[in-house]
Amino acid sequence: MTNNSPPATRLPEDRTAIVTGAASERGIGRAAAHRLASAGWAVAVIDLDETKPSDIAAEITRRYGSPARGYGLDVTDGRRSLEVVARICEDLPQLVGIVNNAGISSPTPFLEVTYEEWCRVIEVNLHGAFHLTQAAARVMAENRIGRIINIASASAQRGGGVYGRAAYSASKAALLGFTRTLARELGPYGITSNAVSPGSIDTDIMGGRLSDDRIAELLRELPVGRIGTVDDVAGVISFLLGQDGSYLTGVTYDVNGGSHIA
Ligand code: NAD
Numbered sequence: 001m002t003n004n005s006p007p008a009t010r011l012p013e014d015r016t017a018i019v020t021g022a023a024s025e026r027g028i029g030r031a032a033a034h035r036l037a038s039a040g041w042a043v044a045v046i047d048l049d050e051t052k053p054s055d056i057a058a059e060i061t062r063r064y065g066s067p068a069r070g071y072g073l074d075v076t077d078g079r080r081s082l083e084v085v086a087r088i089c090e091d092l093p094q095l096v097g098i099v100n101n102a103g104i105s106s107p108t109p110f111l112e113v114t115y116e117e118w119c120r121v122i123e124v125n126l127h128g129a130f131h132l133t134q135a136a137a138r139v140m141a142e143n144r145i146g147r148i149i150n151i152a153s154a155s156a157q158r159g160g161g162v163y164g165r166a167a168y169s170a171s172k173a174a175l176l177g178f179t180r181t182l183a184r185e186l187g188p189y190g191i192t193s194n195a196v197s198p199g200s201i202d203t204d205i206m207g208g209r210l211s212d213d214r215i216a217e218l219l220r221e222l223p224v225g226r227i228g229t230v231d232d233v234a235g236v237i238s239f240l241l242g243q244d245g246s247y248l249t250g251v252t253y254d255v256n257g258g259s260h261i262a
Contacts, residue, residue: 007190008145011243014093016042016067017147018085018136020075020128021102023047023056027203028151029101030056031230034063035238041097042067044088046132048074067092075102075128085135097147097241098136100129100175105205110166118167125171129178137186146191147241148182150175151233152252154199154260162199162218162259163206172197176252183250192249194240199256201228223258 017036022029022045033043037060045053045060045068053070060068069091073084089095106113106121129150140146155164156172164172175195182193200218202210210218210227218227233255239245240253254260 003142003144005144007188008143009190009246011096011145012094014042015040015096016044016088016092016094017097017099017241018044018046018088018095018132019099019101020046020073020132023049023052023070024204026230027101027205028198028201028230028233029099031234032099032101032237033060033068035231035234036097036241037064037066037068039238039242040066041241042092044068044092045070046073046075046084046102048072075100075132076123078127078131081131082135085132085139089139094143095136095139096143096145097149098133099149099151099237099241100133101151102128103151103171103205105164106167107163107206108165108167113165113167121167122171122174125168126174126178129175133182137182137189137191140191141186141189144190146186146189147245148179148186148191148193149237149240150179150193150195152176152179152195152197154197154254154256157197157254157262158260179252180250187249192240192245194245194248194250195252196233196236196240197252197254197256198233199228199254199259201230201233201255203230218259221259223261226257228255228257
């Protein structure tokens with residue numbers, strides 16, 4: 001680290017946010033990438049293959065006129081994560097934000113889950129966030145400003161119970177500890193670190209569209225009387241990354257319609 005200047009307080013005019021897992025058609029990541037572009041961010045769209053992220057980046061540039069690029073990356077690959085962050089720094093404006101959104105679920109009951117499945121869920125949801133965040137945070141620390149958002153889940157707080165079971169809940173609960181520790185450790189570099197913890201959001205992560213029976217079942221536990229949308233989550237992500245989020249760090253934002261009230 002060579003920069004010893006004090007942390008910056010204003011976001012730069014031209015700035016980039018990375019969103020991982022952003023190529024899923026009906027997913028939270030794609031909605032977040034769109035929302036951030038509409039708020040003036042350049043966006044690095046990351047997902048497993050290169051084609052879909054590039055298509056979404058092109059769609060973003062067409063719609064908002066903001067710079068966007070797609071990158072193929074399995075977030076569990078630490079070496080490639082470093083390379084992709086270096087490429088993003090060359091291709092796009094100053095890297096300021098990262099949204100660790102890529103994730104997989106695991107509906108397998110604990111008594112049946114294999115060690116392989118357990119490890120894969122932890123590898124993607126937790127280790128994936130480690131690799132990219134460390135690479136990105138080194139750049140942010142040098143620039144004296146940054147925003148880290150980890151997408152957790154109400155499963156971590158409720159103890160599963162909706163779709164994800166032990167491996168999923170454990171990986172997401174670990175992200176909450178990770179988020180809070182980064183808030184303390186990276187605050188002096190001008191970097192905030194927050195978690196967004198969605199409840200049931202209508203995406204494909206639970207194995208496709210929700211059936212009417214499943215919706216009725218979920219609604220019984222939802223004070224607001226509706227299933228969440230990807231825009232409900234994207235709006236909170238955009239707020240936390242923006243200038244108005246400057247004084248928030250170490251916080252978990254529950255976007256769950258009241259399914260878990262702490
Ligand atoms: P989704 O399945 O639509 O999107 C997940 C994306 O992550 C996909 O595009 C997938 O290709 C990508 N991905 C998976 N493994 C990857 C890897 N190794 N490297 C790179 N990309 C990878 O799901 P979603 O519902 O939009 O979920 C987004 C995030 O929100 C996840 O972290 C999920 O755990 C979390 N979440 C979702 C809900 C919900 O109800 N939908 C609730 C709580 C938390």
